[in-house]
Amino acid sequence: MIERPIIALDFSSKAEIKTFLNKFPQDEPLFVKVGMEIFYQEGPAIVEWLKKAGHDIFLDLKLHDIPNTVQRSMIGLAKMGVAITTVQAAGGHQMMQAAKQGLDKGTPAGQTPPQVIAVTQLTSTSQAQMQKEQLVQASLEESVLHYAKGAQEAGLDGVVCSAWEAQKIHDVTSENFICLTPGIRPYGKAADDQKRVVSPGKAYLMGANAIVVGRPITLADDPYKAYQNIKTDWNDIADE
Ligand SMILES: O=C(O)c1cc(=O)[nH]c(=O)n1[C@@H]1O[C@H](COP(=O)(O)O)[C@@H](O)[C@H]1O
Numbered sequence: 001m002i003e004r005p006i007i008a009l010d011f012s013s014k015a016e017i018k019t020f021l022n023k024f025p026q027d028e029p030l031f032v033k034v035g036m037e038i039f040y041q042e043g044p045a046i047v048e049w050l051k052k053a054g055h056d057i058f059l060d061l062k063l064h065d066i067p068n069t070v071q072r073s074m075i076g077l078a079k080m081g082v083a084i085t086t087v088q089a090a091g092g093h094q095m096m097q098a099a100k101q102g103l104d105k106g107t108p109a110g111q112t113p114p115q116v117i118a119v120t121q122l123t124s125t126s127q128a129q130m131q132k133e134q135l136v137q138a139s140l141e142e143s144v145l146h147y148a149k150g151a152q153e154a155g156l157d158g159v160v161c162s163a164w165e166a167q168k169i170h171d172v173t174s175e176n177f178i179c180l181t182p183g184i185r186p187y188g189k190a191a192d193d194q195k196r197v198v199s200p201g202k203a204y205l206m207g208a209n210a211i212v213v214g215r216p217i218t219l220a221d222d223p224y225k226a227y228q229n230i231k232t233d234w235n236d237i238a239d240e
Contacts, residue, residue: 001209005200005230006058008033008182008214014042014049021053023223031083033058033212047080057082058180058212062119064088067098074102074116082114084180086160089118089147096154115178117158118151120144120165123183126195141165145172152177158209162196166207181208186230189216200234 009032011017017038024030032055038046039061047057059082063070070087077085087099099116107113120143121130127140136143141164148159148169158178161169166179185197192215203211213230220226 001204002031002180003231003235004031005184005217005227005234006031006033006180006210006212007217007227008035008212009050010035010037010214010218012037012041014038014046017046017050020218020223024227025224029054029056031056031058033060033214034082035060036062044080047082051081058084059114060086062086062088063099064091065095067094070095071098071102071105074099075106078103078106078113079108081111084115084117084157087116087118087156089120089151089159093150093154096151096156100155115157117160117178117180118147118154118156119160120147120151121161123162123181123196124193129195141168145169148173148177160212163198163203163206163208163211164196166203166209170207178209179207180210180212182212182214184211184213184216184230186216186226186233200230201236204234 007030009017032050034047034057050057063073087096096118103113103116121140130136130140144161144165145168149172151159152173158180160180162183163181166181169179181203183194183197184200184203185191187199191197200211211234217223217226
């Protein structure tokens with residue numbers, strides 16, 4: 001289990017991230033998510049800068065391409081020294097294997113390769129939407145479980161999913177197969193564009209191994225307080 005909530009740094013510039021992180025104690029190492037929004041603005045330098053400040057990085061670029069392209073991209077990504085990265089499960093078995101091979105090949109000697117997890121069905125997707133837009137006849141849960149089994153068979157470390165699916169994923173894979181869950185909302189907070197939302201404590205009870213939280217922290221009046229409250233909810237139940 002990753003005890004710190006992973007904070008999604010969904011900002012469009014380093015300056016905005018600086019302002020945001022200045023609201024946290026400067027000696028507190030965080031686990032942060034660098035996603036497409038900031039990565040496409042600032043490039044790998046943002047990862048380097050956050051690492052230097054002592055933070056662990058989840059680099060979420062959701063790779064999805066032919067196996068050769070994904071493998072070669074992962075060789076480059078592995079040099080950035082991040083803890084976790086992502087691919088799209090829909091890219092298929094061979095692509096996921098290629099991602100893992102690329103990370104193993106690209107990781108400098110003596111370092112541990114990043115863990116790689118597969119995005120299943122986005123937490124902003126509802127079952128009705130999935131069936132209509134992706135022309136999938138299965139239920140959303142069946143689709144997520146199918147992707148999770150495929151990711152495990154391809155040698156990946158886990159999946160990104162909603163907490164609603166986490167326990168069943170563990171049942172069909174293993175207890176240590178990572179279920180990293182976004183779509184986290186403390187009780188009473190707006191779901192925004194998310195469809196499958198769960199509170200931090202409930203996510204733990206439902207089998208999540210890690211939570212990713214963006215707007216409930218980044219848009220809070222007091223981000224550090226919001227972070228601490230979420231961390232307490234997530235850890236308190238986990239400690240019981
Ligand atoms: O891969 C992700 O991180 C991800 C997958 C998913 O299914 N749903 C999802 O919300 N995310 C990410 O998790 C974060 C959630 O942000 P908030 O909805 O603001 O808490 C965003 O950075 C999303 O990109």
